[in-house]
Amino acid sequence: xxxxxxxxxxxxxxxxxxxxxxxxxxxxxxxxxxxxxxxxxxxxxxxxxxxxxxxxxxxxxxxxxxxxxxxxxxxxxxxxxxxxxxxxxxxxxxxxxxxxxxxxxxxxxxxxxxxxxxxxxxxxxxxxxxxxxxxxxxxxxxxxxxxxxxxxxxxxxxxxxxxxxxxxxxxxxxxxxxxxxxxxxxxxxxxxxxxxxxxxxxxxxxxxxxxxxxxxxxxxxxxxxxxxxxxxxxxxxxxxxxxxxxxxxxxxxxxxxxxxxxxxxxxxxxxxxxxxxxxxxxxxxxxxxxxxxxxxxxxxxxxxxxxxxxxxxxxxxxxxxxxxxxxxxxxxxxxxxxxxxxxxxxxxxxxxxxxxxxxxxxxxxxxxxxxxxxxxxxxxxxxxxxxxxxxxxxxxxxxxxxxxx
Amino acid sequence: xxxxxxxxxxxxxxxxxxxxxxxxxxxxxxxxxxxxxxxxxxxxxxxxxxxxxxxxxxxxxxxxxxxxxxxxxxxxxxxxxxxxxxxxxxxxxxxxxxxxxxxxxxxxxxxxxxxxxxxxxxxxxxxxxxxxxxxxxxxxxxxxxxxxxxxxxxxxxxxxxxxxxxxxxxxxxxxxxxxxxxxxxxxxxxxxxxxxxxxxxxxxxxxxxxxxxxxxxxxxxxxxxxxxxxxxxxxxxxxxxxxxxxxxxxxxxxxxxxxxxxxxxxxxxxxxxxxxxxxxxxxxxxxxxxxxxxxxxxxxxxxxxxxxxxxxxxxxxxxxxxxxxxxxxxxxxxxxxxxxxxxxxxxxxxxxxxxxxxxxxxxxxxxxxxxxxxxxxxxxxxxxxxxxxxxxxxxxxxxxxxxxx
Numbered sequence: 182x183x184x185x186x187x188x189x190x191x192x193x194x195x196x197x198x199x200x201x202x203x204x205x206x207x208x209x210x211x212x213x214x215x216x217x218x219x220x221x222x223x224x225x226x227x228x229x230x231x232x233x234x235x236x237x238x239x240x241x242x243x244x245x246x247x248x249x250x251x252x253x254x255x256x257x258x259x260x261x262x263x264x265x266x267x268x269x270x271x272x273x274x275x276x277x278x279x280x281x282x283x284x285x286x287x288x289x290x291x292x293x294x295x296x297x298x299x300x301x302x303x304x305x306x307x308x309x310x311x312x313x314x315x316x317x318x319x320x321x322x323x324x325x326x327x328x329x330x331x332x333x334x335x336x337x338x339x340x341x342x343x344x345x346x347x348x349x350x351x352x353x354x355x356x357x358x359x360x361x362x363x364x365x366x367x368x369x370x371x372x373x374x375x376x377x378x379x380x381x382x383x384x385x386x387x388x389x390x391x392x393x394x395x396x397x398x399x400x401x402x403x404x405x406x407x408x409x410x411x412x413x414x415x416x417x418x419x420x421x422x423x424x425x426x427x428x429x430x431x432x433x434x435x436x437x438x439x440x441x442x443x444x445x446x447x448x449x450x451x452x453x454x455x456x457x458x459x460x461x462x463x464x465x466x467x468x469x470x471x472x473x474x475x476x477x478x479x480x481x482x483x484x485x486x487x488x489x490x491x492x493x494x495x496x497x498x499x500x501x502x503x504x505x506x507x508x509x510x511x512x513x514x515x516x517x518x519x520x521x522x523x524x525x526x527x528x529x530x531x532x533x534x535x536x537x538x539x540x541x542x543x544x545x546x547x548x549x550x551x552x553x554x555x556x557x558x559x560x561x562x563x564x565x566x567x568x569x570x571x572x573x574x575x576x577x578x579x580x581x582x583x584x585x586x
Numbered sequence: 587x588x589x590x591x592x593x594x595x596x597x598x599x600x601x602x603x604x605x606x607x608x609x610x611x612x613x614x615x616x617x618x619x620x621x622x623x624x625x626x627x628x629x630x631x632x633x634x635x636x637x638x639x640x641x642x643x644x645x646x647x648x649x650x651x652x653x654x655x656x657x658x659x660x661x662x663x664x665x666x667x668x669x670x671x672x673x674x675x676x677x678x679x680x681x682x683x684x685x686x687x688x689x690x691x692x693x694x695x696x697x698x699x700x701x702x703x704x705x706x707x708x709x710x711x712x713x714x715x716x717x718x719x720x721x722x723x724x725x726x727x728x729x730x731x732x733x734x735x736x737x738x739x740x741x742x743x744x745x746x747x748x749x750x751x752x753x754x755x756x757x758x759x760x761x762x763x764x765x766x767x768x769x770x771x772x773x774x775x776x777x778x779x780x781x782x783x784x785x786x787x788x789x790x791x792x793x794x795x796x797x798x799x800x801x802x803x804x805x806x807x808x809x810x811x812x813x814x815x816x817x818x819x820x821x822x823x824x825x826x827x828x829x830x831x832x833x834x835x836x837x838x839x840x841x842x843x844x845x846x847x848x849x850x851x852x853x854x855x856x857x858x859x860x861x862x863x864x865x866x867x868x869x870x871x872x873x874x875x876x877x878x879x880x881x882x883x884x885x886x887x888x889x890x891x892x893x894x895x896x897x898x899x900x901x902x903x904x905x906x907x908x909x910x911x912x913x914x915x916x917x918x919x920x921x922x923x924x925x926x927x928x929x930x931x932x933x934x935x936x937x938x939x940x941x942x943x944x945x946x947x948x949x950x951x952x953x954x955x956x957x958x959x960x961x962x963x964x965x966x967x968x969x970x971x972x973x974x975x976x977x978x979x980x981x982x983x984x985x986x987x988x989x990x991x
Contacts, residue, residue, distance in 0.1 A: 192758045221760050251754035258759075338981055343881050345982055349656035350884035353597045354663075355626050360880075383987050471879045475765075476748050479755035482887040485981065565981035576743055576890065576970035577750055582788050 182212055182283035184500070186234070187219035187226065188252040189259070189289035189296065193320045193332025194339075194484055195492035197581075199288050200254065201247045202496025203316070204238050210504065217280060222257035223287070223296055226276065227269070232583075245581040247493065248571055250479035253583055260292060261299045270303045277311055284312045284503040288496070290319035290330075294511055294535035301509035301531065312503040315511035315531045316495055320478045322371035323538045326529035327513035331495055332478075334488035334564035337375035339477050340364055341565060344379035344419070347471065348386045351415040359406060359416045359460055361470040362387070363453030365477050366421040370394050370541045372477070373421040374553045375561050385409075386417035394541050395550035396427035399435075399459070405551055406460060422472075424452055432456065481578055486567025487522070498526045522563035587617055587688035589905070591639070592624035592631065593657040594664070594694035594701065598725045598737025599744075599889055600897035602986075604693050605659065606652045607901025608721070609643050615909065622685060627662035628692070628701055631681065632674070637988075650986040652898065653976055655884035658988055665697060666704045675708045682716055689717045689908040693901070695724035695735075699916055699940035706914035706936065717908040720916035720936045721900055725883045727776035728943045731934035732918035736900055737883075739893035739969035742780035744882050745769055746970060749784035749824070752876065753791045756820040764811060764821045764865055766875040767792070768858030770882050771826040775799050775946045777882070778826040779958045780966050790814075791822035799946050800955035801832035804840075804864070810956055811865060827877075829857055837861065886983055891972025892927070903931045927968035 184207050188196060200218075207216045216238075220230035232254075238246070246253060262269060277285070287297050294315045301313035317324050322333035344362065351360050364373040370392025377390055388409045391397055397420075409416050425431045436455035453470035461468040495512045502510065510528040517523040545557035572579040589612050593601060605623075612621045621643075625635035637659075643651070651658060667674060682690070692702045699720045706718035722729050727738035749767065756765050769778040775797025782795055793814045796802055802825075814821050830836045841860035858875035866873040900917040907915065915933040922928040950962035977984040 188758075192755055225760075249754065250751055251756075252758035255760060256758040342887065342982055343885070345985070346655055346884040346886070347880055349654065349985060350597055350880055351656075353593075353657035353661040355630075355660060378981065381982075381985075381987060383989055469880070471881070472877065473881075474876045475752055475755055475874070476876070476878075476881075479751040480748070481751070482747065562980065567981075568976075568978050571973075573973050575967065576783065576972075577747055577786075580750070580754060580786075582786060584788055 183215040183217060183281045184213050184284040184286065185217045185219060185226070185231070185277070185280070185282045186254070186286045187222045187288065188254045188256050189222040189287060189293035190256060190319065191478060192250060192252045192256060193318055193478055194250050194335040194481055195331050195488050196288060196318050197249045197253045198247045198489050198492035199316050199318060199331060199496035201243045202493035203286055203500050204234055205243055206497040206500040208235060208238070210500070212504070217282070218254045221255040222259060223261070224257035224259040225255060227273065229276070242581055245572065245579060247489065248481050248484065248569060248578070249580040250481050253581065258292065261296055265299065265303050265306070273300065274304070274309055274311070282311055284314070284500070286314050286316055286499050286503065288316040288318050290321070290324060291536055291538065294531050297511065298509065298532045298535045304508065312506065312508040314499045314503045314507065316499045317511055317513070320372065321366060321369055323369045325534045325537050325539050326511070328516040328524065329514060329564060331488060331492035333371060334485040335483060336372055336477050337378070337561055338485045338565040339480050339483035340372060340375045340473065341378035342483055343473060344376045344387055344417070345381060348379060348381070348384055348417050351417060352384065355414060356467060357410055357414055358467040358469065359418070361453045361456050361468065362417065362419045363422050363451050363470060363472045364419055365473065366393060367423040368393055368538055370421045373419050374541055374545065374557050376419040377553050377558060378561060378565065385413045387419045388413055388416055389418040389551040390553055391420045391424050391551055392541055392546060393421045393423040393425060394546060397424040397432055398426065402456065403460070403463060406464070420452055420456070422451060481571055484569040485565045486569050487564055489569055495526060502528055519559050519563050522566070588620040588622060588686045589618050589689040589691065590622045590624060590631070590636070590682070590685065590687045591659070591691045592627045592693065593659045593661045594627040594692060594698035595661060595724065596883060597655060597657045597661060598723055598883055599655050599740040599886055600736050600893050601693060601723050602654045602658045603652045603894050603897035604721050604723060604736060604901035606648045607898035608691055608905050609639055610648055611902040611905040613640060613643070615905070617909070622687070623659045626660040627664060628666070629662035629664035630660060632678065647986055650977065650984060652894065653886050653889065653974060653983070654985040655886055658986065663697065666701055670704065670708050670711070678705065679709070679714055679716070687716055689719070689905070691719050691721055691904050691908065693721040693723050695726065695729060696941055696943065699936050702916065703914065703937045703940045709913065717911065717913040719904045719908045719912065721904045722916055722918070725777065726771060726774055728774045730939045730942050730944050731916070733921040733929065734919060734969060736893060736897035738776060739890040740888060741777055741882050742783070742966055743890045743970040744885050744888035745777060745780045745878065746783035747888055748878060749781045749792055749822070750786060753784060753786070753789055753822050756822060757789065760819060761872065762815055762819050763872040763874070764823070766858045766861050766873065767822065767824045768827050768856050768875060768877045769824055770878065771798060772828040773798055773943055775826045778824050779946055779950065779962050781824040782958050782963060783966060783970065790818050792824045793818055793821055794823040794956040795958055796825045796829050796956055797946055797951060798826045798828040798830060799951060802829040802837055803831065807861065808865070808868060811869070825857055825861070827856060886976055889974040890970045891974050892969055894974055900931060907933055924964055924968050927971070
């Protein structure tokens, strides 16, 4: 019997650690002969793009794979049709049969769990013995039924540490300045909230944190900034990219309404950029906006050891449970306690997870809507613990590259 | 006899390593009683803002100071008047006399060297025995007479590694995309050039690198991108923030010409954002621009050990040479050979350094103007060697904070 692994959705700093966990566990199982990796997820697999991983994954390669960002196998954003009588389903399972696939493991977020849900349902309905298991992965931390998602913690650690760096840097000057840091999170504020972990002695920064979960009011923001400048000269505030007003309009849309450049092209800017211009022209102080952007989700230099180990473990666990006959499930992390941090792995019904979003809990958000509470700090702090020593070669991290040619 | 140290201009990841080098050397000298640190450079000193460093700088504090980004003492952007008969000069030297300052060390870039130049000239003309020495510091690497500047290498290492991260991440998908990475450097392209060190097997990325030293042509850029997309699906190109056309107009000014947001505020965007919109609307492909922004110059997580050690050493050397009676000089790094890397420290006339800029050499830039040459690779590679192990506490780097209250 063979196993097929796919990666799907946006990469995380530990997506390949889960892949390494799956490969590592599968390599140790006598009943598994081939470990196939789908290139660019189910989309690439439909075009017969896959590789045999067992032959190339030495112990040394697995160690390098673990700390390599980006989807090693290649990812996709691809949704299977809702109608299970669509001809794509028999096509997929014929390909599975041809390769003698008994286990299909899909590593991804909400959309990817939808694929697991549909394939497992189809298999069950047609009495096909292919176990389908979802392996959670998302920097956004928005998957239901799990305490948190592998990928979130390393991203949170990036944000907390980069915020600390930015705060330290902005304190170098003694002129009133505002620095707005825009953090990933179109619908949920988990990542922006993690900036709170950067609060250190001798500074209130980040002074405010605005999440998409609470309506954003431009006038209130201005009032907040004016109040804060009385206490903190070098002000740093954090926003989620997806903050929106009480009508549900994204603040980033305020900017793009009628802006175009000198060539007549429509302008796409972020919420941070808009607020930068707004405060500069209103208060006349120096304002800078920083979009943490892509590096958030691909910087191995900020890996949380806790996250890395959990990502590897959920991969291993997925293989183990599939071998026990489980299907239509996603691996979840259950927190037993925070201090000292203790968790156990489990399974949850993937059909109840897919296409849903978990928002930052109300009790984790300050009633004023511009900060988080201690409950979030207690939730997030254990997750960013532990550092990972990286293999460097000639000044660059020695990542594992797949031959794309 | 006492010593006064100041930090000036933009911070670097190793600005405090030079400070630690100066303190460390001064602590070991019997003839030095007090080590004063000017708060916010010469500007703060004029307002009698300074602290006594000897008492707080234990060996443990010095080790943490070394890896702390941002200007520990606080920085300033302040230029002394050209007219040496201005009353500010006797005022400064009266303050020096009151504190029994025999040595003034100023850590900064071009503008800060101007301060060293003026104060040393004034002291000489008025037969005042205060030795004034400049300690080089700039991420821009644009100081004359020195092979390179402390701060540049750690920034270059940040850029090379973040580019590698971004390249790995963008390869996760197989749709044609362009990622434009905007890198610090208003006038010189040293930092943008260092992105070339990220070139790895299985990818041509960063495919192009555009520097301010060569005129940027929008039509040529479009042609470049079209040619590259035939060879590389996930294209990554790097630009200096300061790229300009043959008339000397900044590309970033193309964007701000007539853009304003829905509130009527003038829009300030970068060159990367402008080019993102330009290519998206012209070629219709997915385009993203990333401004590496402030984290470039304040991320200890990308410290070059070579840079850190050199920054410490130039600080020590400055104290040593001042004690030998040198003045009106800046410490310089002379490269003896690149492989294996070997340097020695020396002094150069600060009057010939201040207010000038060193551009990327013509022989380091590809004649097509969209890449660098092997000469730059050979120049830069030795500088980013060696990693620094950071002290972490609770998931964050344990920086040394100065009490601002």
